Amino acid sequence: MSGFAQYELKQGDNGGAVLALSGPYLVSTIGAVDAELRALDGPISQVDLGGVSEIDTVGAWVSSNLATAHGAEIVGASERATRLIGAIEGVEGEERVAASRQPVWERVPSAMGQKVFNAGTGIRGVVGFLGAVISGFASLIRHPRRFRWLALIRQLELVGVTALPIVGLMSFLIGIVIAQQGAVQLAQFGAETLTVNLVGRITLRELGVLMTAIMVAGRSGSAFAAQIGTMKLTEEVDAMRTIGISPMEALVIPRILAAVLMMPLLGFYASGVAIIGGAVIGDVMLGIPFWTFLLRIQEVVPLYDLWVGLIKAPVFGLIVALAGCYHGMQVHGNSEQVGLRTTMAVVTGIFAVIVIDAFFAVFFTEIGWG
Structure with missing residues (x-):
């Protein structure tokens, strides 16, 4: 069995035990004797490599470890074996990979x-x-x-049309929650009918567009970052530059325009569905007929509340799209960056939307639209 690594324990001339290795000591052959070599017990004075026909770094590592473990010297090593053993001397298998804590x-x-x-x-x-x-x-x-009109239309579909079901469901449930909780609290003052005012103003002015922006950040902002990041990682973005196509014009601008254009529509849609959810609760819990609730909305909600929501919506869409595209373009190195930048796009987008919403609240109060 000359194609496999072998060993033999024999008595040396000086009376000590000699471990004679023979055959090829390569990563592909050493597995047959590795466990047995590790289990050797007893004093060994020499490790003889004279019978080793071929050796690589793994074979040199095993030979060096045997000599170190038994306090033996290595003899009969070829020039290649000597060079490999010399290269791995001083290398520790349990080397620390991190600095000590400061x-x-x-x-x-x-x-x-x-x-x-x-x-x-x-x-x-x-x-x-x-x-x-x-x-x-x-x-x-x-x-x-x-300008890439087909890319814009595709992004309009992805950002707006495909988001209608989830945005509608979310808004309907939010309207139900606002109406139910508002009615419970207002009932303490005998003002249940003001639930109409509460639902109408808070959905048109704040929650409708704000929750839509958060949902778009989670859906579309993350998709922007992941798509562009993957293209950056696979060097498709570099290839576009090489053939004379601007990534900003082809990838970023259609996504930004789609988010800016669709956010006012999604925000208005979300506010309308939330009001319908509130009307359902008003009909079931408060005894306010469904159509009466909707007609009452027109009377108690100022028109500028609608304009406040519509003004904020495209700004929120711009922030979400910029966050997603920016973090997508920052991907580099490895696939872990795609997940990291996607998470950062969602977090920074939502954070920025909430901060800007606070500024809008102060601004509109100062100009008398509070």
Whole structure:
């Protein structure tokens, strides 16, 4: 069996035991004797490699470990074996892969400094991305024939039409919850009829468009980041640049326009469905007829509440689309980045929408639309 690694224990000239290895000691052949070599017990004075016909790094590693474990010397090694054994000397199998934990007074400032540095890098990246988007829009204005209408229509379908069922269900349930909880609280003051005011104003002004923006961030914002990130990872974006196609014009701008155009429609649709949900609860719990509830909405809800929601909607759509596309374009390295950037797109999109909504609330109150 010359094609397999072998060994033999024999008595040496100086009276000590000699472990004679023979045959090819390669990664493909050493498995037959590895367990037996590890189980060897007793003093061994020498490890003889004179009978080894071929050896690789694994064979050299096993030979070196045997000599170290038994305190033996290696003899009969060929030039290649000597070179390989010399290369692996001092390498530890249990080597630590991470630095020791620093004290808290060093670790906290270091972590904060790193976060500040990353924030600065992120701000520069966002500003550069916004500049590229504006440049892309300007280029399309100068050359309108380059605009990809089919891509825009496809994104309008994905962002708007396919979102109607889930947005409608969510809004209907939100309307039910607002009406039910509002009626319970207002009943303490004998003002159950004000549930109509509560449902109408809060859905048209705030929750309708806000919850829609959160849903679009979870659906479309994550999809933008994942799609563009995967294309970036597979070098499709680089290939587009190579053949003279601008990724901003082909990938980013249609998605941004789709989100901006569809958000007002989705927000209005969500508000309407939420009011219908409130009307159902009003009919069931409060004894307010369904159609009376809807007619009452027209009387108690100011028209500017509708305009507040419609003004905020395209801004929210822009924020969600920018977050998704930006993080998609930042993917690099490996597939883990796709999941990481997709998560960051959703989180930053929702966070930015809520922050901007707070600013809108203060602004509209100051101008008398509160």
